[in-house]
Amino acid sequence: MSVSDFTPQPVLRDDIFNGQGAVVSGAGSGIGRAIALRLCALGMAVTGFGRREDALKETADLAADMPGSFDFEALNVRDTEALDAAMARSGDRHGINLLVNNAGGQFFAPATKISRKGWDSVLDLNLSAVFSATKSAYPYLKAAQGAVVNISLSGIDRGSMGLAHSVAARAGVLGLTRTLALEWAGDGIRLNCLGPGTVVTAGLSDEAARQMLDSLVAATPMGRTTSVEEVAELTAFLASPAGALMTGQLIQIDGAAHLGPGLHMIDGGSNE
Numbered sequence: 628m629s630v631s632d633f634t635p636q637p638v639l640r641d642d643i644f645n646g647q648g649a650v651v652s653g654a655g656s657g658i659g660r661a662i663a664l665r666l667c668a669l670g671m672a673v674t675g676f677g678r679r680e681d682a683l684k685e686t687a688d689l690a691a692d693m694p695g696s697f698d699f700e701a702l703n704v705r706d707t708e709a710l711d712a713a714m715a716r717s718g719d720r721h722g723i724n725l726l727v728n729n730a731g732g733q734f735f736a737p738a739t740k741i742s743r744k745g746w747d748s749v750l751d752l753n754l755s756a757v758f759s760a761t762k763s764a765y766p767y768l769k770a771a772q773g774a775v776v777n778i779s780l781s782g783i784d785r786g787s788m789g790l791a792h793s794v795a796a797r798a799g800v801l802g803l804t805r806t807l808a809l810e811w812a813g814d815g816i817r818l819n820c821l822g823p824g825t826v827v828t829a830g831l832s833d834e835a836a837r838q839m840l841d842s843l844v845a846a847t848p849m850g851r852t853t854s855v856e857e858v859a860e861l862t863a864f865l866a867s868p869a870g871a872l873m874t875g876q877l878i879q880i881d882g883a884a885h886l887g888p889g890l891h892m893i894d895g896g897s898n899e
């Protein structure tokens with residue numbers, strides 16, 4: 628098994644986001660924290676969203692000496708009213724040049740074991756909350772000619788056993804991303820999806836997930852997991868002038884996992 632802590636060589640100028648603002652959901656852990664810290668290192672004023680205040684506070688402590696800044700709002704992104712209000716506060720404070728819809732997740736189960744309530748929970752978190760956040764951020768994104776990065780999954784165009792609800796939600800997000808890339812192109816707003824392969828974070832830390840890691844790495848042609856830093860660097864790239872004409876895309880950062888046998892969270896035939 629090869630679990631990666633690969634840190635990409637920085638390619639962006641240190642002060643590239645000075646004077647700019649961002650919102651990152653799920654900034655208290657894993658991929659979202661790495662993105663928030665990389666943006667702070669590049670001079671951005673970042674607001675983090677997430678439910679756990681203590682986790683967000685830890686990110687704030689890690690960002691304390693960085694050129695940018697990190698503030699946070701503890702909220703559930705499924706609470707549209709709270710989300711709208713927090714987005715407006717962040718936008719009024721420092722503008723929104725970049726919105727990263729990263730908060731997300733699901734449980735792993737065959738479709739036959741997903742109740743309607745379980746389905747609705749996962750769709751609400753991974754699709755509807757992305758719509759709400761992006762819509763709330765629109766006036767600020769328009770003012771800044773900003774960018775949106777939606778954290779998706781590798782292989783959403785091919786299917787992943789055990790992830791029926793989540794793949795359906797992320798495929799919906801890709802449709803939303805492409806539609807808004809057209810509707811908002813005239814405003815100078817760009818929207819893209821990033822599809823990481825397997826990333827070893829708290830989200831994949833339970834015993835069952837750890838046992839799956841070997842097979843996930845084996846299904847990855849480049850033979851290793853994706854590091855949080857790699858996802859962070861690509862997010863920053865998409866927000867930078869280097870990404871100025873990139874919009875409406877799904878960029879898979881997965882060592883070709885989407886071209887291999889697929890990343891499956893359960894075995895086929897476990898439907899009963």
Ligand SMILES: CCC/C=C/C(=O)SCCNC(=O)CCNC(=O)[C@H](O)C(C)(C)COP(=O)([O-])OP(=O)([O-])OC[C@H]1O[C@@H](n2cnc3c(N)ncnc32)[C@H](O)[C@@H]1OP(=O)([O-])[O-]
Nearest residue numbers: 731732733734736740742744745748749752825830831890
């Ligand atoms: C290759 C890489 C892959 C990706 C990796 C990552 O994404 S890593 C990132 C990973 N990070 C995360 O995933 C973190 C975020 N994830 C979450 O917070 C949850 O997964 C959530 C979205 C379901 C929470 O929504 P919520 O607070 O509304 O949840 P709730 O507790 O109220 O339950 C609602 C319904 O779901 C049902 N249900 C739950 N578990 C199972 C199960 N194992 N089986 C079947 N069903 C299950 C539950 O029974 C209930 O339905 P019921 O029984 O009443 O009909």
Ligand SMILES: NC(=O)C1=CN([C@@H]2O[C@H](COP(=O)(O)OP(=O)(O)OC[C@H]3O[C@@H](n4cnc5c(N)ncnc54)[C@H](OP(=O)(O)O)[C@@H]3O)[C@@H](O)[C@H]2O)C=CC1
Nearest residue numbers: 653656657658677678679703704730731732825826828830
């Ligand atoms: N790890 C992996 O292999 C992969 C992960 N992804 C995706 O990347 C994203 C980040 O996952 P990762 O860093 O791995 O895992 P984590 O579990 O560490 O991150 C999930 C984050 O989302 C936040 N979150 C979850 N639900 C809510 C909610 N209702 N309201 C507000 N915040 C919420 C959590 O914060 P809190 O609990 O404090 O609310 C947490 O910070 C997810 O969308 C995930 O599906 C994609 C591909 C692979």
